[in-house]
Amino acid sequence: MEIIVNGQEETVAPCTIAHLVASKGLAPGALVVECNRQIIKQEQWQAIELKAGDRLELLSFVGGG
Amino acid sequence: MKNDVLQLGGVTFTNRLFTGTGKFAANALIPQMLAASGSQMITVALRRIDATAQSENILAFIPKNVTLLPNTSGARTAEQAVRIARIAREAGCGDFIKIEVITDMKYLMPDNWETLKATEILAKEGFIVLPYVLPDLPLAKRLESAGAAAVMPLGAPIGSNRGLETRPLLELLIENCRVPVVVDAGIGRPSQAAAAMEMGADAVLVNTAIATAKDPVAMGRAFDQAVKAGRAAYLAELADQSDLARASSPLTGFLDE
Numbered sequence: 001m002e003i004i005v006n007g008q009e010e011t012v013a014p015c016t017i018a019h020l021v022a023s024k025g026l027a028p029g030a031l032v033v034e035c036n037r038q039i040i041k042q043e044q045w046q047a048i049e050l051k052a053g054d055r056l057e058l059l060s061f062v063g064g065g
Numbered sequence: 066m067k068n069d070v071l072q073l074g075g076v077t078f079t080n081r082l083f084t085g086t087g088k089f090a091a092n093a094l095i096p097q098m099l100a101a102s103g104s105q106m107i108t109v110a111l112r113r114i115d116a117t118a119q120s121e122n123i124l125a126f127i128p129k130n131v132t133l134l135p136n137t138s139g140a141r142t143a144e145q146a147v148r149i150a151r152i153a154r155e156a157g158c159g160d161f162i163k164i165e166v167i168t169d170m171k172y173l174m175p176d177n178w179e180t181l182k183a184t185e186i187l188a189k190e191g192f193i194v195l196p197y198v199l200p201d202l203p204l205a206k207r208l209e210s211a212g213a214a215a216v217m218p219l220g221a222p223i224g225s226n227r228g229l230e231t232r233p234l235l236e237l238l239i240e241n242c243r244v245p246v247v248v249d250a251g252i253g254r255p256s257q258a259a260a261a262m263e264m265g266a267d268a269v270l271v272n273t274a275i276a277t278a279k280d281p282v283a284m285g286r287a288f289d290q291a292v293k294a295g296r297a298a299y300l301a302e303l304a305d306q307s308d309l310a311r312a313s314s315p316l317t318g319f320l321d322e
Contacts (some may be wrong), residue, residue, distance in 0.1 A: 057113065060111070060112065061111055062086075062109070062112045063086040064086060064108055065088075065250075
């Protein structure tokens with residue numbers, strides 16, 4: 001199915017947010033996930049199954065002034 | 066001086082140097098700089114992850130006793146700034162937010178109009194809002210009415226290290242605002258930070274000048290000393306200046322008169 005991750009279309013097998021994060025090799029500690037403009041707390045990543053057309057933002061804090 | 070503290074959104078700051086996490090050669094310098102400068106508030110930004118780069122968690126380099134000030138950099142509209150602020154709070158960064166909305170990519174001037182709109186929304190949602198703006202007194206009064214916890218006017222363009230180019234306008238804000246005035250952006254030297262504090266600024270925010278100094282830790286310490294000196298001078302009330310010389314001793318009673 002197609003989902004949009006950080007503005008880019010991606011084809012993924014049905015999975016949870018936790019699975020997607022792991023499959024990308026991202027360290028969960030620093031990651032902030034927004035799905036369809038809703039912030040998804042890390043405790044919920046296991047429980048939420050991605051659906052076709054979901055718009056995900058994978059964000060992290062960086063240096064800034 | 067002992068009880069000279071800055072209150073923002075119910076948090077008490079005994080140090081008036083706010084710092085930033087941008088542009089450090091290594092993140093490990095950040096906690097060292099914080100220790101050397103005594104800074105109790107530091108900015109961070111939020112960005113999409115770069116899956117191709119191994120990135121460190123910048124929050125891991127900030128001690129827990131330092132207040133996080135996430136900024137909304139990257140926002141070009143009030144709506145985007147509001148969205149970033151909500152994400153930062155959800156992500157556990159607390160209630161402080163520096164609103165930074167930039168539509169002018171040539172000079173990186175803050176968009177005061179969008180910033181005001183974002184302030185109105187976020188203050189209602191309980192954020193402690195610190196808007197980064199061009200120094201404009203009527204706008205600053207509107208920000209106050211909208212619930213801003215402070216106003217953060219620029220001294221010079223971001224990262225320019227040119228100092229207090231907006232000085233006369235900053236003076237108007239300092240004299241007339243009820244909320245604290247934090248001079249943000251453009252301060253390139255400790256002497257410029259001291260000058261801002263002498264004028265009566267409540268705090269300064271310095272990133273580039275510290276982070277890109279050859280020794281950022283020592284420069285953090287230098288800025289702390291400058292901010293303290295400037296604040297002490299403001300509280301001591303500066304002596305008058307005059308166009309003509311005024312002798313320090315009586316001009317009478319000389320030898321051989």
